[in-house]
Amino acid sequence: MAGPPESPFDADTEEERPLLIAVAHGEPDSLVAESHSHAYGQLAGAWRGLLTLGTETGQWVVPAVHAVWIPPHQVHSGRSHGPFDGWCVYIRPSICRDLPDRPVTMRTSGLLREAVLRMAQWKGQPLDDIRLPLAQVILNEIRTLPAESLGLPMPRDPRLLRIANALAEHPEDDRDLHAWASWAGVATRTLSRRFVSETGFTFTAWRQRARLLRSLEMLTENTPVTSVALDLGYDSISAFIALFRRTFGVTPGEYVRNATRVGNKQLF
Known part of the structure; x- marks a missing residue:
């Protein structure tokens, strides 16, 4: 649950911020992220291992083929349990208005996971006419993901x-x-x-x-x-x-x- 690449997220205005950025990463040991927040919405998923997300109101468990949605500016912490292969999609705040306003676990689709991994290879490069359609596919998939009951409200x-x-x-x-x-x-x-x-x-x-x-x-x-x-x-x-x-x-x-x-x- 490390933060996104620094440079694309340092833009001063909403219009200068990327529409979305995908990141894929693996950890040979357990991954720990202390409490933090970011302006972007974040969907974090796992290929291998298990991720636990914590906020002031609850805990969410993210097993493989699932993901957890984190709204913009939501303070959260995270940790994996053992080796972990995962991915994240960071979404421009203005695009998050029709997405949940609280953390929620979602079951992902094969299409979404493959598209995210493809986009992760672009390393945050600008979305040109060739790349933009895939970004739209990712956004459309996220908007239709079914929620899963893997939360523990506090x-x-x-x-x-x-x-x-x-x-x-x-x-x-x-x-x-x-x-x-x-x-x-x-x-x-x-x-x-x-x-x-x-x-x-x-x-x-x-x-x-x-x-x-x-x-x-x-x-x-x-x-x-x-x-x-x-x-x-x-x-x-x-x-x-x-x-x-x-x-x-x-x-x-x-x-x-x-x-x-x-x-x-x-x-x-």
Whole structure:
């Protein structure tokens, strides 16, 4: 999630800024980007590995063949889990007006990924009459990408946020609602009610979601399915596999195989 090339983004006026720039990059080790923002909208995707994006309101997981949309001026941080091959498209702010005004995960298309990789080879060169049609294809594809539910909204109440941060860090913690309420100094009924109003999920559903998103990270790091299920506190391996399949449409083993096949794509 490193920033875009410096020179094309140093323009003083909107008209001087490029319509869009595509960048493809690979990291042999984990990639970490501290909190930052930029004037351009950004769509960040992965060929191989898993990317986690964080903002003040939530976390988004970006597995292979997915991408996360980051609106202009949105403060965000990011990190990959293990080796990572990815790509980014940076879009002029004025072009972002009909795109989401908040971060959202999207399932990408083969057409978009191939077009982005082609454009990345131009190294930020101006969009002439030959290159401009491909840029329009990329923009049209981005506008029609289906949203995916891979986000983990965070509560605003400081007491609930303390609990959410603890569970995001250790989703295997199996303390019940009453124990968490006591730990955070909040009434159980208040915790239950406000978790729904501030995140859209019950406390139990939110914790289950945190565990599933962490399981994607662990699977990407080649952790065996059995270890993932047990380390995250599931009652049985079959229960984890069934919930994973119901949520993501594939089994954990199929997810790993699919990610591996995508990861064999050469970026350059």
